[in-house]
Amino acid sequence: MIRLEHVDKQYADHHALNDINVEFPEHETTVILGPSGAGKSTLLRSLNLLERPQSGAYQINDETVDFSKELPTSQILRVRRKTGMVFQSWNLFPHLTILQNITEGPIHVLKQPKAQAEQVATELLKQVGLDGTQHRYPSQLSGGQQQRISICRALAMNPEYILFDEPTSALDPELEAQVLHVLLNLAQSKQSMVVVTHNMEFARRVATKIVFVEDGKIEFDGTPAEFFDHPTERIHDFLNGMQF
Amino acid sequence: MWNTIVNSTPEIFWAGIKFTIPLTLISFAIGFVIAVVTALVRISHPKGNPIFAGLWELLKLFLSFYVWLFRSTPLLVQLFIVFFGLPNIGIQFDAFTAGIITFSLNTGAYCSETVRGAISSIPDSQWEAAYSIGMTYRQVLFRIVFPQALRVALPPLSNSFIGLVKDTSLASSITILEMFMVSQQIAAKNYEPLLMYSIVAIVYAVFCTVLSIAQYYLEKYMSRYVQVTGE
């Protein structure tokens, strides 16, 4: 279980997270929705400690982070190993082959034997339909393929949660479908996930929980059925705004 | 004239093997290490212990001063200060050592700016992706950022390297018997300055051309991952 209590993040001129209280249940897929600039990325990146809120408590399973204190490096590293991150623009390591991209963390962070890490990587590549690309470089693959590789990179660390920040926003619809298919499989295998997305169909079909964020505040926290079938006026406007 | 060429070229070439090349290689190797260390210290942000952080800031200030100093004064003057000047305060080096020290510090100052720029050119998203899988600062720096930065830095570093080959001719002024000095000595004897200086120019050009070819292959190797073959 991930639990955030009274989490606050203030930029010089902007209150990006305003008293956030929310839970992301284990083995479920929570989808975060909200307009652009709402604070979705800031919220997600705080879970991986790429952003550091100024106050509040963050609990992930048996680990508790107090944002109001200076965090020890050992805790930062521990929390990051528990939370895999998939970025909008995938951010693969361009100088490493696909296999090395996936095994970099297991070998150098988790200190796994190389052979074992490579075996796991190959297994993951098969799962996302990219077996055979092991010895190529990221620049030789399409965006959709690179995003699937970056999902493998996160999975190889065997994290407790995987965080997706608009994983398909930079992709053509056809490539988007391939990536969403991988996410769907993960959701069905009970992988704990938090997904920021603008894809309403994915939210409706895959999410077990919806969190709607606006102006740094959580405006809705409930089931997809409530969200889509009994929207508040504001959510109704938001959903209408997503159509044309 | 043919005889003069045949007699003096090997002598000049030999001076290159004995002094110009070692001066260049040793100075560049040391200079590169200085450059990397200087660049890494200058981009770092120490946290924690305030005394340590304060000392670190002082070190950064000192390194900025060093880079400024060696980039804003002529190399020839630096050579003179180290070889002819420092003995006045009791610090004495033989000519070759003085040459190595000066060339290393000089090329280190220039290359540190190259390395610093190359490291900053690697997008933050690479740091973030590496941090997100739990890597430490050091791992991110040396396993992810540095290899990519080196590719960016290679052309300007090669420029500095080739520049250094030619700059070692200044070592003649502090009594080092490198190629240019030898060609001067021969010219003084045979009254053929045009011929001698042309020969030495050609030998410099040969050395630099070999380096440029090496650079070409190194660049090709380091860029092996950028070529886009598409899908």
Ligand SMILES: Nc1ncnc2c1ncn2[C@@H]1O[C@H](COP(=O)(O)OP(=O)(O)O)[C@@H](O)[C@H]1O
């Ligand atoms: N480094 C920063 N400095 C100042 N403001 C920022 C910074 N990063 C994000 N913001 C602001 O915080 C708000 C939330 O950003 P973000 O979390 O990226 O929104 P979202 O992902 O929902 O589009 C935005 O208004 C953005 O301008």
Ligand SMILES: [Mg+2]
């Ligand atoms: Mg965002």
